[in-house]
Amino acid sequence: MQSDRLANCTICGKLYLREHTDYCLDCFKDMEREFKIITDFLKIEENRCASIEEVSTFTDVAVKRIADFIRDGRIYVEDFPNLGYGCAHCGTLIQRQMLCAGCFEEFTSEVNKTLKADKLLEGLNKPDEPAQAARYWKLRN
Numbered sequence: 001m002q003s004d005r006l007a008n009c010t011i012c013g014k015l016y017l018r019e020h021t022d023y024c025l026d027c028f029k030d031m032e033r034e035f036k037i038i039t040d041f042l043k044i045e046e047n048r049c050a051s052i053e054e055v056s057t058f059t060d061v062a063v064k065r066i067a068d069f070i071r072d073g074r075i076y077v078e079d080f081p082n083l084g085y086g087c088a089h090c091g092t093l094i095q096r097q098m099l100c101a102g103c104f105e106e107f108t109s110e111v112n113k114t115l116k117a118d119k120l121l122e123g124l125n126k127p128d129e130p131a132q133a134a135r136y137w138k139l140r141n
């Protein structure tokens with residue numbers, strides 16, 4: 001029985017035999033074809049400053065697909081200053097991760113605040129230092 005290897009393609013939804021990818025062979029071929037179109041397009045010197053929308057318009061490849069290539073690190077954005085996708089939170093153009101630096105900082109400081117608040121509460125319930133020191137001496141003797 002090999003039915004456990006059958007899965008729905010995450011792109012077209014078609015049932016396929018799952019090997020190494022989350023999509024069927026047709027979609028894989030399609031994706032590789034689109035990837036080649038994009039890299040060929042970006043190889044041209046004048047296209048190096050193109051935005052993701054411009055690349056999409058010229059190559060007929062969906063913006064989302066190009067963003068996936070960037071996020072997966074298949075396109076080296078260091079070479080393409082304007083190529084990026086929207087921050088998941090505010091939509092600012094970014095080239096890595098899911099959030100822009102501002103949103104990331106805001107998010108982490110929120111998390112830190114929560115953590116600090118937790119620590120503070122924890123501290124209130126903790127026995128004070130002398131008790132701990134006494135336990136330490138007891139263990140040593």
Ligand SMILES: [Zn+2]
Nearest residue numbers: 009012024027
């Ligand atoms: Zn498919």
Ligand SMILES: [Zn+2]
Nearest residue numbers: 087090100103
């Ligand atoms: Zn943002």
